[in-house]
Amino acid sequence: MEQIENCNPCLSSINRLFKTLNNEQSQYLEEQKICNEYKKGSILYKETSRIMGVYCICKGVLKIYKTGSDGKEQIVAFARSGDITGYRSILSNEAACTTAEAIQNAIVCQIPSNVIIELVKTNGNFALHLLKLTCRELNQANSFIKDIAQKTVRERLAETLLMLEETFGVTEEGYLNIILTREEIANIVGTATESVIRLLSEFRREKIISMKGKQLALKNKPYLQKLSKAFN
């Protein structure tokens, strides 16, 4: 991690949430923020660590995960350009309950807690927007609880692949615009690494996906959607 000059004007231009601010508030935010650069693999915050402000991602991707008692990670979200993270702990004034790790080199601004809390209290639209954001995450989390409890690993993997394409898009050649290790995919799906490897190989043999190293391309999305029982 290394502090950098500025990433102007990252906040209001990238992040929808901060579009609810008026000029004065926007400017104050830009003054208060601190920009940092993080190398791939570095940790922004850990479970149990106290964090001093909300993180706003300008560039790069973070994985947000919880660590089980045996050390295995469960990825519960990604944060990419325009996303914010860490606000849960700030609002509850509690220690972080997830770990945030850069899976690409990233530029991230930090906004002090009191600034965020003040905004919630004084800007109704900001509060409402943040609430909606949280509610969406909550709904996704609840959906995933149902999925992980009721679907097979094969179904959840299909769902995860679709989610990754939805979230990160595809390159010109049609590959998912995100590079993950097999282990990380397993930590999203909630299964063993070997199971992911086996199932990806199956998908490839069945021409449902194609692979070039860690790059994945979805070749038969209708099948994946049917398999994942989308919208359930």
Next chain:
Amino acid sequence: MEQIENCNPCLSSINRLFKTLNNEQSQYLEEQKICNEYKKGSILYKETSRIMGVYCICKGVLKIYKTGSDGKEQIVAFARSGDITGYRSILSNEAACTTAEAIQNAIVCQIPSNVIIELVKTNGNFALHLLKLTCRELNQANSFIKDIAQKTVRERLAETLLMLEETFGVTEEGYLNIILTREEIANIVGTATESVIRLLSEFRREKIISMKGKQLALKNKPYLQKLSKAFN
């Protein structure tokens, strides 16, 4: 469901959230609310249904669940006296994504959407309180994702039993202050009904719990805590 006169003054007295309101706002809320009585087994709202306001539980208990494609329920929360539910859909202006069903006879007030949204916009403390509420739920949901992905059914059942005691307390005789079917317990844990029955019998044989019909009493909480790997 049957409309009733009033449950005065349910809101401000029972619900912490509404304690953030001033007198004027409180009174307005009392005027705007509609009180209903629901028999055990009745549905307040369903997945995909549009709801017109936030539900505030005065008396009784609701289970909040999602339904899988094969019809199996996954319980994601309970709502009891003093809790509110349905606010996610209201705030996002989306159809409900869960079903709420009374598992006891219940008295529930409904507060129109626009009243809630107005409060979020104009009362900073109300917004902040609601945000904290949502964040807590989100954290619980994420924890449960990790648990269901990494723990055994036995461990999750132990955790669920502790959660039920924490949430609903115990009767004078030491039984959990909530009556659930085995199937409902299975739908919390995320497993098959038969597995819950088998494991509860095991727990009884091992003197970890005692049972009288649907009533359950935790006899060896330290063991359950150790088993559930609490705080992980």
Next chain:
DNA sequence: CGCAATATTGATTCCGTTCAAGGGTGGTGG
């Protein structure tokens, strides 16, 4: 009292984990 819902127990199957061994890849430093 009788029926429907719920609970219980046993037998069997199977999905997914775990353990093990080997091959590939990329990054770093000499």
Next chain:
DNA sequence: CCACCACCCTTGAACGGAATCAATATTGCG
């Protein structure tokens, strides 16, 4: 520049936890 090492990927084999199927028993409500 390339050799080495750490990390990652892959495949096979065996085990086991939990689901499913099946056959009663019990409960409780109308």
